[in-house]
Amino acid sequence: MGKTKYSLRPRSWPKLIANRLTKNLSASETEAFFRDRATDGSRDAVLAFLGGAGDEKPAAGDSPTEPSH
Numbered sequence: 001m002g003k004t005k006y007s008l009r010p011r012s013w014p015k016l017i018a019n020r021l022t023k024n025l026s027a028s029e030t031e032a033f034f035r036d037r038a039t040d041g042s043r044d045a046v047l048a049f050l051g052g053a054g055d056e057k058p059a060a061g062d063s064p065t066e067p068s069h
Helices: 012-040 043-051
Strands: none
Touching: none
């Protein structure tokens, strides 16, 4: 019989369950946040914002192709 990587003692189960519930709740809240934000968005507004962006080259050190020192 193989060894388990977690304790089977009864007092460790509430902690394990609480940890799982916290992670699931956090993921659900994150999904709801982005879903709500997506409904408020406007494709035309994003395209207008991007259209107003400048055509300047990156400043020295801001280019991802330059090695950082």
